[in-house]
Amino acid sequence: MSFNITSCIVLYNNDINMLKEAIKSFLNTQLEVHLFLVDNSPTDALKILKDDDRITYIHNPSNPGFGASHNVAIKKAFELNSDYHLVLNPDIYFDKGIIEKLVSFAENNKNVGHIMPRVEYPNGDLQYLCKTNPTFFDLFARGFMPNFLKKVFSNRMDKYEYKNHDYNDIMYNIPYLSGCFMFLRTSTLKEVGYFDDKIFMYLEDADLTRRFLEVSETAYFPEAKVFHHFGKLTHKKIKFKWITVQSAFIYFNKWGWLKSIY
Numbered sequence: 239m240s241f242n243i244t245s246c247i248v249l250y251n252n253d254i255n256m257l258k259e260a261i262k263s264f265l266n267t268q269l270e271v272h273l274f275l276v277d278n279s280p281t282d283a284l285k286i287l288k289d290d291d292r293i294t295y296i297h298n299p300s301n302p303g304f305g306a307s308h309n310v311a312i313k314k315a316f317e318l319n320s321d322y323h324l325v326l327n328p329d330i331y332f333d334k335g336i337i338e339k340l341v342s343f344a345e346n347n348k349n350v351g352h353i354m355p356r357v358e359y360p361n362g363d364l365q366y367l368c369k370t371n372p373t374f375f376d377l378f379a380r381g382f383m384p385n386f387l388k389k390v391f392s393n394r395m396d397k398y399e400y401k402n403h404d405y406n407d408i409m410y411n412i413p414y415l416s417g418c419f420m421f422l423r424t425s426t427l428k429e430v431g432y433f434d435d436k437i438f439m440y441l442e443d444a445d446l447t448r449r450f451l452e453v454s455e456t457a458y459f460p461e462a463k464v465f466h467h468f469g470k471l472t473h474k475k476i477k478f479k480w481i482t483v484q485s486a487f488i489y490f491n492k493w494g495w496l497k498s499i500y
């Protein structure tokens with residue numbers, strides 16, 4: 239198997255040991271790969287991570303946001319004419335052979351442009367990262383509603399997170415796949431275009447998934463498994479809740495405010 243795979247990790251004052259795990263996971267392959275580290279940190283202290291010829295480090299202290307920063311690397315992936323491009327979070331790690339599994343699945347499913355693997359916490363618990371298209375209510379309930387009220391809407395939340403589906407099965411045409419690990423066919427990505435750089439952070443993955451579905455299929459492929467530390471910042475800090483609200487306004491102004499998951 240001979241394929242050219244590019245990837246990007248966007249950095250911002252991250253835990254260096256987690257970053258080393260993520261970098262090692264991607265580079266641990268015989269495939270031809272190249273990794274872009276786009277560092278939005280105020281200083282270039284993380285430049286020390288460029289310890290392999292397959293890594294390009296880009297210091298980007300203006301910090302234009304998650305999607306806009308990934309767009310820097312996507313442009314370079316287009317220039318390199320890669321076969322596949324991986325949008326990778328800095329808190330992800332996985333075993334040797336996972337990239338090969340994803341490539342094999344993609345090669346056998348040419349109609350699929352966007353693939354997400356099974357994602358687990360480090361302790362092995364499943365993360366429910368396949369979702370229906372979000373509504374403003376769903377986002378409000380997850381981010382702001384007290385737990386006792388969330389129980390009232392538990393059936394709705396379960397449908398939103400695809401908990402009424404079997405995460406052991408391959409699933410196609412998922413409306414919303416998490417941005418923590420987006421394995422993208424580069425030719426389809428060229429057709430779809432870049433992340434919406436008006437969205438600073440959060441929901442840029444929902445927007446991109448919808449655009450992929452306009453021209454291709456999406457897939458959840460559980461035979462490939464990765465691990466995600468997953469900080470859940472939106473549930474911890476008001477700053478990130480406000481960023482989510484801002485992103486939601488941009489997203490729903492584009493796709494409509496009255497969509498329902500039912």
